[in-house]
Amino acid sequence: MKQPLSKNNNVESVMMSILLAIFLLGAIYLEPLHADTLDIPIGLITEEEGRHIPLSLLQPVIEDIGEAGALQGIHDNNTTGRFTGQSFTLTVEKVKPDGPVIQAFRKLHKQGIRLFLLNLPAKKLLEIADHPDAKASLLFNIGATDDNLRLNECRANLLHTMPSRAMLADALAQYLAWKRWTEWFLVVGRHPRDKAYAEALKRAAKRFGHKIVEQKQWTFEPGARRTDSGHNREQQVVNEFSQVGDYDILIVADESKEFGEFLTYRTYRPRPVGGTQGLSPAAWSGVHEQWGATQFQRRFNEQHNRWMTDRDFSAWLAVRTIGEAATRTSSGQVDKLIPYIIGPEFSLAAFKGRPVSFRDWSNQLRQPLLITSAKIMISVSPQKGFLHQFTTLDTLGYDRPESRCKK
């Protein structure tokens, strides 16, 4: 390997030897370093998104949401796996919206897969979790934010890397408490999930000393941004809609992303907008660069040509959780992995400045949450001053005494 350092002054030959040396080294080192490799297959069942045109041309239509994050996790696990003799693979099954999911699950299960990432609505998650074949499987919810899954409908084989609505709402409410923007104008969309988000906000308001001084339901048709002069209508509608008594911040619950973006700069009063749009709580966002996240974001962006979403991050967390537990237990067996993951020894570095781990009563991953705007990170919750007996991360979401899923 010392050839490239020969005293030959011929640049070309030096270059060639360097290239050759790099090539040879590459060939040697990219080989797995362990003779017998343990294969650890992971399945992803993901529901295809219905055709939905984003409100802004700047928001990309993403088709591999979740999957891209899982792949980054697989790549990270395999880099470690080269040293530990473990090899991780991902098999993806896409299901149609409102289509059956058990078939997809059984198909992967038949292939010997026992570790699953599920990007599905709550009802379908439980269908799989309650299936007899799933008893000896480990399932990660990477998409559903439903509080019910953490409060009443817990399952021993179902872990959540996606934060719940209550966690997101609490993260925002803590920041607004720090700001003392305590009087909220709550605007709720027409879908059940918008109402669920609003419920989480109401709970958070109560917990952190806020008051909902106005509340309105958004009833107008989704806008037509491509219509010429369409802005005239949106400008009028929002201006009239928001003529209410005074408040500090308009909080919008529009998970379906139908109208929330229209509100900023168009309200009757000059007040900021937060919630699902505007100042938003999130598990992840392209604006996050702290605690080593820059490198992590760049890796993702180079591979997938877009920024990582919170569902991608939740998928990455799930795959890394499996990887971390597999490294520490030297196993890919569900009955070895689950006790370690839920146990006190488990912690994971997740570019959030402090370790993340699982709540043993609800199997929910506890983590700091980002407070973001479209282009910049505004803050990270939990906020200073909100204390907790065990960990301040448990000031976000339903705590042990509140959950009916007790251990």
Add this chain to the structure above:
Amino acid sequence: MLFKTSQNGFLDSFLQPIIGSILFVLLSTPVSAYTIYVSSEKDNKITVIDGDSLKVVDEVSVGERPRGIALSNDGKTLYICTSDADHIEVLDLQTMKVTHTLPSGPDPELLVIGPQDKYLYAANEDDNMVTMVDIEKRVKVTEIQVGVEPEGMGISPDGKWLVNTSETTNMAHFINLQNMKVEDNVLVDQRPRVAQFSNDGKQVWVSSEIGGTVSVIDTQSRKILKKIKFKIPGIHKDLIQPVGIKITDDGKQAFIALGPAARVAVIDTSSFEIEKYLLVGQRVWNLAFSPDEKFVFTTNGVSNDVSVIDVGRLKVKKSIRVGRLPWGIVVRQ
């Protein structure tokens, strides 16, 4: 033969250095003069502090986002990982000018210099590589694939082993510098940041920032001898995040920077017990000894200063305001 050599070489090999050092002592006043160099990630600067007055005496602008810095063994040159400029800058400490750059691979974060200033080794966070660079020829010699997000770089005192840590893989990789092969991997706690050999080469200390521990690895057996855990009343364990490690030359005491806990832990290396926690600036990351080991200097990223620890009294003596987000620190005799 023996007689001849000693006669010829007597003046050269024996007398001259003595005369030289006498002259040096006479010419340089005061005797203990030394200089501290600090990189500021946010200001793209190297701040120069005089070791006697403990005052900032100079500032030099360098490339984007300077983080890890290292002195050449002859003390004439400072090598700077300018992470966002994707190369290593070479600062001549006589003229205080950046004379040239060295290739490093993307996003270099930390580097170490090999014996005789022949090669340097840099960790590239973006592509999971450790890069070996020929300092004189200014070319990249080779790259070694390691775990995800390589960071910490420790070189053994005999120059034979390089220990690199990978932040997401959570390993200390033992690289044999003779054949440039990864020969062993030791699993440590989450997000290992710094690898530091003891002066006798028998141990490598590896700090795990998110795991909150320091693993002391026996170099021979590659086994973890001890996992040092920290406990500070009133500070949650999540916020105790060890990064920088320095061990005294006699190997008796270790100093460990604890990040957002704003403390430096002092460890008795014979028992691995914590002797004391010293309150320093906020988000303390890297450490450096004065040449006589009477002081430890710390970079405090959030409070933008350098704390000066009196080693004899185990007290923080002073803090010196430097550039924004101070990161790396070295001391030159």
